[in-house]
Amino acid sequence: MPAPQNFLQYCDDNALNFVKRLANGVHIKSVSGDPTLRNDVFKMTDFLEGELQGVGCTVTRKPLGEQIIDGKPSGLYLPDVLFASIGNDSTKKTILIYGHYDVQPAAKEDGWKTDDPFVLDYNAQNPGELIGRGSTDDKGPVIGWINVLEAHKKLNLPLPVNLKFCFEGMEESGSEGLDDLIKNEATSGTFFRNVDAVCITDSYWLNTRTPVLTYGLRGIIYYNLTISGLAFDLHSGAFGGMVHEPLTDLFAIMSNLVAPDGTILIPGVNELVPAPTPDEIKLYEDMDYSMQDFKNSVGDESAGDMSVNAVTQNTVSLLLKRMRFPSLSLHGIIGASSGVESKTVIPAEVTGKFSLRLVQDQTPANVDPLVQDYVCKLHKSLNTGNTYRLTNVGDGLPWLEDYHHWNYEAAEKATIAIYNKKPDYNREGGSIPIALTFSDQIGKNVLLLPMGRGDDGEHSVNEKIDFANYIGGTKLFGAYLYEIADLASK
Amino acid sequence: MPAPQNFLQYCDDNALNFVKRLANGVHIKSVSGDPTLRNDVFKMTDFLEGELQGVGCTVTRKPLGEQIIDGKPSGLYLPDVLFASIGNDSTKKTILIYGHYDVQPAAKEDGWKTDDPFVLDYNAQNPGELIGRGSTDDKGPVIGWINVLEAHKKLNLPLPVNLKFCFEGMEESGSEGLDDLIKNEATSGTFFRNVDAVCITDSYWLNTRTPVLTYGLRGIIYYNLTISGLAFDLHSGAFGGMVHEPLTDLFAIMSNLVAPDGTILIPGVNELVPAPTPDEIKLYEDMDYSMQDFKNSVGDESAGDMSVNAVTQNTVSLLLKRMRFPSLSLHGIIGASSGVESKTVIPAEVTGKFSLRLVQDQTPANVDPLVQDYVCKLHKSLNTGNTYRLTNVGDGLPWLEDYHHWNYEAAEKATIAIYNKKPDYNREGGSIPIALTFSDQIGKNVLLLPMGRGDDGEHSVNEKIDFANYIGGTKLFGAYLYEIADLASK
Numbered sequence: 001m002p003a004p005q006n007f008l009q010y011c012d013d014n015a016l017n018f019v020k021r022l023a024n025g026v027h028i029k030s031v032s033g034d035p036t037l038r039n040d041v042f043k044m045t046d047f048l049e050g051e052l053q054g055v056g057c058t059v060t061r062k063p064l065g066e067q068i069i070d071g072k073p074s075g076l077y078l079p080d081v082l083f084a085s086i087g088n089d090s091t092k093k094t095i096l097i098y099g100h101y102d103v104q105p106a107a108k109e110d111g112w113k114t115d116d117p118f119v120l121d122y123n124a125q126n127p128g129e130l131i132g133r134g135s136t137d138d139k140g141p142v143i144g145w146i147n148v149l150e151a152h153k154k155l156n157l158p159l160p161v162n163l164k165f166c167f168e169g170m171e172e173s174g175s176e177g178l179d180d181l182i183k184n185e186a187t188s189g190t191f192f193r194n195v196d197a198v199c200i201t202d203s204y205w206l207n208t209r210t211p212v213l214t215y216g217l218r219g220i221i222y223y224n225l226t227i228s229g230l231a232f233d234l235h236s237g238a239f240g241g242m243v244h245e246p247l248t249d250l251f252a253i254m255s256n257l258v259a260p261d262g263t264i265l266i267p268g269v270n271e272l273v274p275a276p277t278p279d280e281i282k283l284y285e286d287m288d289y290s291m292q293d294f295k296n297s298v299g300d301e302s303a304g305d306m307s308v309n310a311v312t313q314n315t316v317s318l319l320l321k322r323m324r325f326p327s328l329s330l331h332g333i334i335g336a337s338s339g340v341e342s343k344t345v346i347p348a349e350v351t352g353k354f355s356l357r358l359v360q361d362q363t364p365a366n367v368d369p370l371v372q373d374y375v376c377k378l379h380k381s382l383n384t385g386n387t388y389r390l391t392n393v394g395d396g397l398p399w400l401e402d403y404h405h406w407n408y409e410a411a412e413k414a415t416i417a418i419y420n421k422k423p424d425y426n427r428e429g430g431s432i433p434i435a436l437t438f439s440d441q442i443g444k445n446v447l448l449l450p451m452g453r454g455d456d457g458e459h460s461v462n463e464k465i466d467f468a469n470y471i472g473g474t475k476l477f478g479a480y481l482y483e484i485a486d487l488a489s490k
Numbered sequence: 491m492p493a494p495q496n497f498l499q500y501c502d503d504n505a506l507n508f509v510k511r512l513a514n515g516v517h518i519k520s521v522s523g524d525p526t527l528r529n530d531v532f533k534m535t536d537f538l539e540g541e542l543q544g545v546g547c548t549v550t551r552k553p554l555g556e557q558i559i560d561g562k563p564s565g566l567y568l569p570d571v572l573f574a575s576i577g578n579d580s581t582k583k584t585i586l587i588y589g590h591y592d593v594q595p596a597a598k599e600d601g602w603k604t605d606d607p608f609v610l611d612y613n614a615q616n617p618g619e620l621i622g623r624g625s626t627d628d629k630g631p632v633i634g635w636i637n638v639l640e641a642h643k644k645l646n647l648p649l650p651v652n653l654k655f656c657f658e659g660m661e662e663s664g665s666e667g668l669d670d671l672i673k674n675e676a677t678s679g680t681f682f683r684n685v686d687a688v689c690i691t692d693s694y695w696l697n698t699r700t701p702v703l704t705y706g707l708r709g710i711i712y713y714n715l716t717i718s719g720l721a722f723d724l725h726s727g728a729f730g731g732m733v734h735e736p737l738t739d740l741f742a743i744m745s746n747l748v749a750p751d752g753t754i755l756i757p758g759v760n761e762l763v764p765a766p767t768p769d770e771i772k773l774y775e776d777m778d779y780s781m782q783d784f785k786n787s788v789g790d791e792s793a794g795d796m797s798v799n800a801v802t803q804n805t806v807s808l809l810l811k812r813m814r815f816p817s818l819s820l821h822g823i824i825g826a827s828s829g830v831e832s833k834t835v836i837p838a839e840v841t842g843k844f845s846l847r848l849v850q851d852q853t854p855a856n857v858d859p860l861v862q863d864y865v866c867k868l869h870k871s872l873n874t875g876n877t878y879r880l881t882n883v884g885d886g887l888p889w890l891e892d893y894h895h896w897n898y899e900a901a902e903k904a905t906i907a908i909y910n911k912k913p914d915y916n917r918e919g920g921s922i923p924i925a926l927t928f929s930d931q932i933g934k935n936v937l938l939l940p941m942g943r944g945d946d947g948e949h950s951v952n953e954k955i956d957f958a959n960y961i962g963g964t965k966l967f968g969a970y971l972y973e974i975a976d977l978a979s980k
Contacts, residue, residue, distance in 0.1 A: 222832045222834070229799045230788050230789060230796075230799060231788060232788075232789070234788065235919075235920055236817070236821070236845060236847065236919075237708060237918070237920025238918070238919045239787075240752075240817035240818070240845075240847050240919060241801070241815055241816070241847070241919070242752075242800060242811050242812050243799050243800060243801065244750060244751070244752075244799050244800075245752075245820065247820045247821070247822070248748055248749075248750050248819075249750055251741055251744050251745040252745050252750055254741050254745075255741040255742050255745035255746075258738055259738075260738050260739055260742055260872040260874045261873075262731050262732075262734070294732070297729075298724060298729070298733060299720060299722070306720075306875075307875075309719045309720060309733050309734050309874075309875040309876070310732060310733060310734075311731070311732060311733065311734060321731040322728070322729070322731060322732050325731055327726070327730035327731030327732075328730070329726040329735060329737075329834070329836055330737045330738055330741055330826075331737070331832075331833055331834065331836075331837075332823065332827030332828050332835075332837070333823055334828060334829065334830060336821065336822030336823060337821045337822030337843060338822050338824060338828035339824065342712045342843065342845070342884050343821055344712070344821065344845060344920075345821060346819055347821075347822070353827060353832065353833075355726060355730075355832070355834060357726065357727060357730050382750040383751075384750045384799075385796075385797075385799040385800070386799070394832050428727070428728070429725075429726075429727045429729065429731070430725060430728050430834075431727060
């Protein structure tokens, strides 16, 4: 049972109304990272609650209490999480949808080409790009779901599945409070009880052409490596040559963590990762990705041929390195001279920052001892009087989903139906912790189903969603539900 | 002809008046680095001019024009340099004295144990330490010279030499304008015409016990090494493993410049330095320096045994490394993440900062090609797509004086006369560019004759000069002039 024609037709006929709904959402400055705009975030909660109720949902606001700043309650309240549901037919599948209604900061002065980042900019006659903060991250997808429900209400069409929505307002600020709420609800609440699968609509295509379904995310361990030796900073004129300089030790150790070609030099870390199966390799071979896509993402033509900056010119290897293999990046140093002035200081204590991106079967638990052991050996080999301290300052497991599941199958069929193109199956290099939380707490299959394209510029100036993706994505979301019902009936 | 007894006696009898003169000087907040205190620097110029005239000097104020800030005149005037002279007897030697009357910033909140850094703190009954900003750097020495002249005026003693003074007010802010003034005066002026030797009184003993005469200073080249590859910063989640990261290249190159034990790894750089002669080694063997002195200068007992931070436990080797050999220090990175937050950035362009301290026969001109060549080879060996740029952002020649000269002989005799101790002959690791300027422009022997001790804490909180050194130094300065006259008469 593919999506009925009248639903798809409704989306086309009402496209400009859908754009206006998005414009209403974009106009609310729900910047979660700016305490002075917290009231606007709550206005967005109200707006969304009203929209959900307007299309037939039962909505519960879940308060998260006061925001903790510098370790103590700040008097500033966290925006409510919206739990909404529609449909309660035990013969149908129940799908949980996640999205967020807060946005990144934005100011005209940052370089927006439109008059106001919070006024959705589009040409009503030819709405190619819909430019505005939150258009793609993540108000477009969230409001896309409202559009789907409106169409069904207006057409008096029954929904093919039961739907539950979890929309939060702190995603751009670390999703404070959400994990606890979900854990609590999963153990002692009822909202997640009948959920059969989860669909997260907060991701993007890899390029501008081909839809993707995302089934994996890398994990991370972030380290601080502190080298101490002196009680205070010294002058390099007076002491250079006399003392074991902590910064020299730090460079010696950090330069031995990763080779210039990106190879991780920590023994045992790469060995934890199983070689890709032929089946997996095929996924990467099928992926629509070219060196031009690489070049577009790391520079522009004016900067010269950026493909020299790829560690390999083989796109399959390159994608494997992005998604399927771990990586180690050096990020910087705390405590050394970082300004443009020519400071002749020997810093007394310096802290190097680096992180590893983890993939299956790596975990922070099995990788950390290898890093600790190796850094200990490197430090010992320096034979200086400086001491070191290596601290894991934050970690997250990699997430990997079984994409041979009806949840993905339905999404693939829906994608082919709407875009006439088989989606690429990909993993992402970065982390979306909520995917892991849902996997762990609800124990059901989780899918990342994007609406926008790889060049939407989420978090950047001139964030946009293409009109084609906004309307296409709305249709896709609806079609996905019908394909789920269709598969369930077989 | 050692210093006459009545001069020495006058210094003891008038010690508290000398302290009060210093207190008057300290009370003027002549912080050259703080534009809001520029008027106070000019007040100090006036004060010093008055004092010099009061003890019989002819004073000329040399204006330096407007201060250049960010490449253009700031409307802020540079403090005048004071040229003062007393005596014009062609049968006597003429000695040029250099000092400065500006000071470093100071605020009670920085941790001063006294009530006000600009109120000289001492116990009139038992004036052990005279605590206050500028007490040792460099108002103590400058006012010490006034004391010498006051004694001679009051005692109606003829000075044994002709004296010229060059006192500047921008030393703590890069001596802006001074070099040009001296070059100009040396080529077309008359002030330096009859100078026979130069004495700089703006340095310190190596420890708290033994006077030193300083005859050498290391030079410097300061480098910025920029690695570029990406057009903008990337997210390590999305791109870690795919790209040649500029920071990885920077760590690889900089870790190959210097070994953890301080050995410079740039081929040819160490080879430019001749081995110390037996005569020279003896100077270092004679130097009063212990591992305890080292420990005191890099930490306190609470930090554990800091001697492990010395590259050697042999004090002769340690002093050679400080004064007689070059060194290379890494200082930090511009453009990498330097805050405490765990930023997962791959910086697009990073600039490493490092400097070499140079000794004879090294010069920026003969060292730079070696560094350029080596870094070029290291960069090539990385074989990444990143480019590099190595820039000398500032350099200075090492300075080395002939200490077998009557200028040093006189200072040694005076030191023995006043402190009953042969001074150590040392070099300093840092640079005092004025020494080189005087050597080059005036072409006469230059001596660094300190008043204060190694623990005076110039530039730090609780800067002090010991009463014993302030009065002893005043006597030493006078005695030095008598010894010059004595040697000249032989």
